[in-house]
Amino acid sequence: MTSTPLDFSGKVALVTGAAAGMGLATAKAFSRAGAAVILADYREAEVSKAAADIVAEGRRAIAICSDVSDETQVANMINRVVANFGKLDIAFNNAGVMAQLAPTAESSSKEWDRVIGVNLRGVWACMKYELAQMQKQGSGVIVNNASVGALTGNPGIPSYIASKHGVIGLTRTAALEYIEHGVRVNAVNPGLIDTEIGRAVVEGDENAYKAIERGVPIGRAGRPEEIASVVLWLCSDGASYVVGQSLTVDGGMTVG
Numbered sequence: 001m002t003s004t005p006l007d008f009s010g011k012v013a014l015v016t017g018a019a020a021g022m023g024l025a026t027a028k029a030f031s032r033a034g035a036a037v038i039l040a041d042y043r044e045a046e047v048s049k050a051a052a053d054i055v056a057e058g059r060r061a062i063a064i065c066s067d068v069s070d071e072t073q074v075a076n077m078i079n080r081v082v083a084n085f086g087k088l089d090i091a092f093n094n095a096g097v098m099a100q101l102a103p104t105a106e107s108s109s110k111e112w113d114r115v116i117g118v119n120l121r122g123v124w125a126c127m128k129y130e131l132a133q134m135q136k137q138g139s140g141v142i143v144n145n146a147s148v149g150a151l152t153g154n155p156g157i158p159s160y161i162a163s164k165h166g167v168i169g170l171t172r173t174a175a176l177e178y179i180e181h182g183v184r185v186n187a188v189n190p191g192l193i194d195t196e197i198g199r200a201v202v203e204g205d206e207n208a209y210k211a212i213e214r215g216v217p218i219g220r221a222g223r224p225e226e227i228a229s230v231v232l233w234l235c236s237d238g239a240s241y242v243v244g245q246s247l248t249v250d251g252g253m254t255v256g
Contacts (some may be wrong), residue, residue: 009034017095068122119163175244179239191250
C-alpha cells in the first residue's frame with residue numbers, strides 16, 4: 001500500500017520547546033501521523049507529562065529535559081535520541097523565548113545574551129548535532145521556528161528580532177551545506193499565534209493582545225495546530241523539493 005505524504009510511520013521526530021504551544025501541538029501531530037516522538041524542553045515536569053499523555057494514547061514518545069542554550073545538554077539530548085531509537089529523521093527546532101520590552105538603547109547585555117542564547121545559539125547547537133547524525137544517515141529533515149519578526153523590525157524587542165533574522169540566515173546556509181548529504185533544512189515564520197510567548201509580547205495586557213489580533217487580516221490569532229500542520233508538510237515527501245526556504249504562516253500580517 002502506498003503511503004500518504006503525511007504518513008510518518010517508522011520515522012523518529014525530535015521537537016524542542018515541546019512542553020506547550022507550537023512545540024506540543026507539533027509533537028502530537030507527528031505522533032498521530034505515526035512517528036516516534038522525542039519531546040524536549042527545559043521544563044521537566046511539563047514535558048514529562050506531555051510525553052506521558054502521548055504514550056497513554058498508545059503511541060511512542062519520550063521526554064528529555066534539555067536547555068538548548070547549553071551545548072553540552074544538546075549533545076546529550078541527541079545522543080539519547082539515537083541511543084533510544086537508533087536514528088533521527090526529523091527535527092523541529094522550536095524552543096524560543098520572548099525579549100523583555102525595551103528599546104535598543106535601553107536593553108541590557110544580560111537580556112541579549114538570554115534571548116540570543118536560546119533563540120539563535122540554541123538553534124545552531126541543535127542543528128550542529130542533528131546535522132551530524134543526519135549526515136551520517138544520509139537523510140533527514142530539519143525545520144527551524146523563526147518568526148514574522150525575521151522579515152521586519154519591531155520596536156521594543158530588538159534582541160528577539162535580531163535572533164530570528166539570524167535563524168533565517170542560519171537555515172539558508174545549512175540548507176546549502178547539507179542538501180548534498182540528503183538533508184533538507186527549512187524554516188517556518190509564524191505570525192501571531194495564541195501561545196504563552198505570543199502573549200508575552202504585551203506582558204499579559206489582554207486588551208493590547210486583542211488589538212493586535214484585530215490587526216491581523218484574517219481577524220484572529222493563529223492556533224498552534226496550524227503551525228504544526230505546516231511543519232509536518234515541510235517534513236513530508238510532499239515538500240521534497242523545498243530547500244532553504246522560510247515559509248510564512250501569519251494570517252496575512254506581512255502581505256500589506
